[in-house]
Amino acid sequence: GQQLNQSPQSMFIQEGEDVSMNCTSSSIFNTWLWYKQDPGEGPVLLIALYKAGELTSNGRLTAQFGITRKDSFLNISASIPSDVGIYFCAGSSLYGGSQGNLIFGKGTKLSVKP
């Protein structure tokens, strides 16, 4: 079945540094979503991408929908302690993330040194 390879699995960074993580797939997705999950909580949507090549920002977060439809990256600029958490990419073969199964990456655990 469809799988998403998310990397890195974890990272430690200094406060103020920029962060980059990405997801790749062997199959095409028509929607890419990026979520953040805090311990004991459900995922919270950060950015949604619906169009190949699309570059979208949400504050210090920027994500892009790869032109091949098989990859996406998320960048966090000037990281702060509250950025700590697990970031998941999710893809859907459908247009829009509201229906159908979302395939989740394995997550990137972000730890920030204060």
Add this chain to the structure above:
Amino acid sequence: GAVVSQHPSRVICKSGTSVKIECRSLDFQATTMFWYRQFPKQSLMLMATSNEGSKATYEQGVEKDKFLINHASLTLSTLTVTSAHPEDSSFYICSASIGDRRVFGSGTQLSVL
């Protein structure tokens, strides 16, 4: 914004008992809700898709008689883990669709002793 409320947030039960988890869409109607399971340090795995007024659709390998799903109204879906065993201990998360977005509940940590 749209909120999905999930209860309880944490439950501990004895082996052999059944546990019901509720998922409510607070300010919108959800004809479809999704139930996920997440093991520690793992990703979310879809268990089943809950459809209001009809039977749920289960993913391959998920026992429908063990994980009973009821979506009796447009704002409530329930997941009942029947005859729970320690291997059922996990984090269960529901989600609902609104517009072109998928909103997640805050999850339920189930611990079966």
